Amino acid sequence: MSSEFKKKAEDLAGIMKIMADVWPGDREDIMVAGARLEDTMEGFEHNSGQIANLISLAWKGLIHLYEKDDYFQSVKSATLQGINTLREYAVRDGDIPVELFEKACDDLEKSMSGDSETVESMSDLVKESGDSAQLSLDDLASLIMEIDSTEDLAQHHDRLEKVLVTCMDKADDCDKSLLEEAQNILNAGRSGSEDPEERISWDEVLKAISERVEKIFMRQDGPEQGADSDTGQEESDGKQHEVADASATSTQGAGYEEQDFHIPEDADQELINEYITECVEQIETAESALLELETSPDDKELINQIFRSFHTIKGTSAFMGLTPISEFAHSVETLLDMVRDGVISFDSACADITLDAIDILKKLMEGVESTGNGERLKLPGDFGRLMNVLLKVSDFGISPENALKESPDGESSVDKGEQDEGELREEALKDSRAAPENIPEEKPEVEPQVVSDTPDPGESTPLSSQTQSREPVSGNGSPASKAETESTVRVNVNRLDRLIDMVGELVIAHSVVAQDRTINSEPELNRKMSHSTKILRELQDTSLTLRMVPLKATFNKMNRLVRDLGKKGAKTVRLETTGEDTEIDRNMVDIINEPLVHLLRNAIDHGIEDQESREKSGKPGIATISLRAFQAGGKVVIEIEDDGRGMDRTKILDKAISKGLIDKNKKLTDGEVYKLIFLPGFSTADKVTDLSGRGVGMDVVRRSIENLHGKVDVTSEPGKGTKISLELPFTLAITDGMLIGIGNQRFIVPTINIDMTFRAEEQDLFTVMSTGEHVMFRGQSIPVIRLHKMFGIENGVENILDGTLLVINNNKKKYALLVDEVIGQQQLVGKSIDMPVKMKNISGGAILGDGRVGLILDTVTLLN
């Protein structure tokens, strides 16, 4: 072998090693392999078109692997085989039968188009390379996976055994014993393989083997290794548990015993975090689908969606070693399976159980998040109870309603039902056994990731490229479930914020350049400049949308809230949501959540009458609350409208007067009266209920909305209902500001706080008690604040008539700010200033067009 060929052969072997560790979740190495392949193949002497063809095919294979999930395993093995053939060619100095090339090319082509004989090519590789170093447990795992999806199991027996034996050669003692077990199971399964009746046991054999393999994985590398190959494990794992649980529960009986559970010592914190994010997403998906299901219980697709979510939670939990969670999810899954198969119908009890289950899962996630490695995982109080309910339904065929009733103490009910239990148990058993077999038909189990269904540009699943299109959308599916899934990437928020910041800086830096005098005198430069300005503007627009997320998730939460609150208050309420696709800054989503909760609580508790009085007054018995979101004039408006009794003007006024909040003789418009409800401590409720009445809620609403630089508005019509609209800016990142000048300094006033700017006339001015200056503005006297005096700025305009007055409206308190001039309006990126000492009357800063810092006035504290 020539030295050049020798080196090439070594390089190719190296590439194969890299490739062996590539998985759908970890494909960075493909790039490395690709680069090395290119290097190696450069100057590769060959005299046949076959070789060139194979090289280019191997390339295509790598590209395929890097870009797609489809047929990942088969393309990977075919590509490996192709590279191996090239290596053989190098090793044998080109003395290699042409057929080998043809076969490698063929396989590669086939695999990429999707119809390859994967298992064969895989094991061919095994045979041909004969190099045990190439064979890893990963290969075994992928082989098992491939067989798993193939119908004809028996013929793969030999290959499986071969890989097992090879693995055993290099395994250490403990792994070896596990592998030996696997081999024994394999051989035990062989005897029956001729008999078609025994096929099912083949399934069991495979499961048993994959279980052993998984154990080795867990033992060897801890969670990290698992993440690389989680597809295979997740699937096989899920199945094992179904089988295991089915047999366990059948012997165990109804009572679920709570046991102490500890988070595994060696759990990878990063992995746990990812796990939690994913599960929380799945829980949310399931929850919103559940609520939808309540209104359209026959929607198969919705059930499937919920089922998938629980299945994913189960799979990943089992993978993380969080047995209680996976068992719990499994029981819910069993219940859902019964619904899907029509064994039980999806009634309200069933909905209650599943929604409770979702709450428990949420708590469990919080628990996992706050519990350290090796510590005991605290199971939520309801865990055992609900687990028993679930087991009763799934194993004993007790109807969800009865199971829920009997729930607090499970034993007695079981005794009662003992006689006719035999039959039921058999049936229940059949069901839970049926579950694992149903799955592959119902949903694409072979897919690398069980994906979440809601499109959520802000928060995606960690492994991108979701293949939503494969799932059939049933005819009566709701519009929401039909929405297209966009492929998304999960990005660290800090990095995103940094990027958005930097784009903002770039825009400002650019405008500094653009304003330079030399540019205006050079037409050519000017033209180029305006071109880059355009691009920059687009860049800025795009970057600002990066952080925007639809309100959908928030609205879904409200859906659940209304359902629960309605039940508590014994009122039937329907929540209508529109415009949930309206987007809002991610940072604002959490903040508006609380005000919305308060407003909805209020609507249900105060606004909506009970069914009887509704019907008396000729309204439909079921009340409707509309939650709307839309864009209007650069703002996002969220409206909450109910069709309840409306607000009682007199009652509010009386209450306000009795509490001394307003003057008795003051005449107020309707709008002003309704706004009184936002005062702290104000409540017209006759009694404080569980829902509301303490008078805190509306104050919270007003304050959180004002913190967001938003506005609250109330309109109400007695007997017809109340509408509260929240006006919010799109994003917190950019505020509209008015640039004002005082002396030789400039400040920024948030535009949202400015009612009006005007020049005062002599006759409008007067002083009160010869101290405070006031100005008449639209028939109202408001105090004047001389900003230059307050800030000690020299050269400020002294005469009010020479300056401009800014009418600031803040929380119903108005005052006029005397400034020299209004320079203009500007969009600004608000920034905090880390001053070691608290700044007075300054809320932050922003970079102005000329690159200098402008200070943003705090309009709230100015008055004090």
Next chain:
Amino acid sequence: MKETMDDQTAAGISQKLEGGKFLTFFLGKEEYAIEILKVQEIIGLMPITPVPSMPPYIRGVLNLRGKIIPVMDLRTRFGFKAIDDTEETCIIVVQEGQFRMGVVVDKVSEVVDIDGSQIEEVPSFGSKSTDEYLAGIGKLEESVKLLLDATKVLFEMHEQIKEIQSEKSEG
């Protein structure tokens, strides 16, 4: 837990300085030194926006590549006579934790190694400011460097601010 312990030591009353690399700069004829690890960068004078209701030694804030950073005039801070800015006047950006502060000095000098054995305690002159703001005195062969207690000088001013503000409100 660990963090708070570190914080405590950082805020400790007389923090013993260890040797290392220092950046030295001039205020008038005196040469001061600050630990180089705390120095983020040195920039020339740039437009500073004054901030109202601040102690006189806070010159204002500046835009450092999009971050807004407060700027302190060290002369004023030490109660020296103010002088006009020159070509050599520059701003040292000092970072401590999340806080950053630009420090206006007359001119930066050099980076020197000062060994722990060369650092002596600050002799008490009876004058308050010297005791308080210096962490030690570096005695090198050719010169004496006054080692700044950066944390105290630049980031701990609450007490004084309170005094100033109460004085103001009284007056």
